[in-house]
Amino acid sequence: MSDRLFGLIVLIGSVAYFMAAASIPTGFLVDPVGPKLFPRLVSGLAALCALLILIRPDAEPDWPGTGTWLRLLLALAVLVAYAYTLKPLGFLIPTAVASGVLSFQIRSRLLPAVLTGLGLSVGLFILFRFVLGLSLFAIPRTWMS
Template sequence: MTTDRIFGVVVILGALAYIAGAFQIQTSFLSDPVGSKTFPVILGGVAILCGLVMILRPDEQPDWPDLKTLVAIAIAAITMVAYAYALKPLGFLIPTAVCAGILSFQISPRALPAALTGLALSIGLFIIFKYILGLGLQPVPKTWLG
């Protein structure tokens, strides 16, 4: 019960910091009504409401995950942070394939299907993001392209 309340306070503090960061965003004169400031403020408001619910109505007996699950969550979180840092220097395809492969392996621990899933997701998402949505993604490191 206490852990839910503590987590609710942490969520509210994080949401307030998120909203404060949203107010620092510079907007241009050509922005839409739900622009670069409004949407993060709305998300922060929803997070504050969720934190309040956790404080006011905590779970009587929360079920904590076992050690194996906590390790899997930590591996997934570290993978996602490493992915974010690897995107710019390594391009889209390589980090996405590795990240998707690791996460796929966590879901079903078979190496070959996980590697193929990572590769297929990497190529498929690149095609969607680059050619259908028109995002300016770099497929591989810039040094490879000359």
């Protein structure tokens, strides 16, 4: 079932890609192949593979249960939040929170997770800023003025 769904999604995607290739503008100086053919070959082959996967799917993979899905979703949310807060909030706070949460998700013990978060945040900051000389801000820039 998973493979069928995957095959279907890829099939639709590759057809869309094939169609999108038609709208690539060709310049005045065009070589015999042009900018459209290779993408079309690739998406055509992808569509063929997707079709074969649809027809002969593999055995169902081992999907995680609901609880694990929720934890994965939380991890995803943490990573996305980290990506967006790294700049406005400075390095220390987002890193401490994100690595603390990830650590807790791997080993569900509160104290080690908190310590991991704090330790990684401070340790990595010292490493990046002072040893490697990257330009990172420790805290939100608005706090500094």
